[in-house]
Amino acid sequence: MKKQIGSKTLPQADSSATEAKVRALFKENKELYFSQKELVEEFEKSNPCINKILRKLLAEKVILRKRAASRYYYKLC
Numbered sequence: 001m002k003k004q005i006g007s008k009t010l011p012q013a014d015s016s017a018t019e020a021k022v023r024a025l026f027k028e029n030k031e032l033y034f035s036q037k038e039l040v041e042e043f044e045k046s047n048p049c050i051n052k053i054l055r056k057l058l059a060e061k062v063i064l065r066k067r068a069a070s071r072y073y074y075k076l077c
Helices: 015-028 036-043 047-059
Strands: 063-068 071-076
Touching (some): 015 071, 036 047, 047 071
Antiparallel strands (some): 063 071
16 A cells, blocks of 8 residues: 555744744834845845745834835834
């Protein structure tokens, strides 16, 4: 008999843990601006993962986004 393939449950993404860390970083550093690249390097996550978190925080109006030259920077509202 072959080994059963498939799964009834899906693995949970840890984006909520990373999101909590990103929120905490912004709250601890209210006066600082962060680039997406800095956040990717700090949390050792993929660019799409950090981008998803930033978009969610922007939609919730937790952070704001400013453009300087060709980059965007994020700061707590």
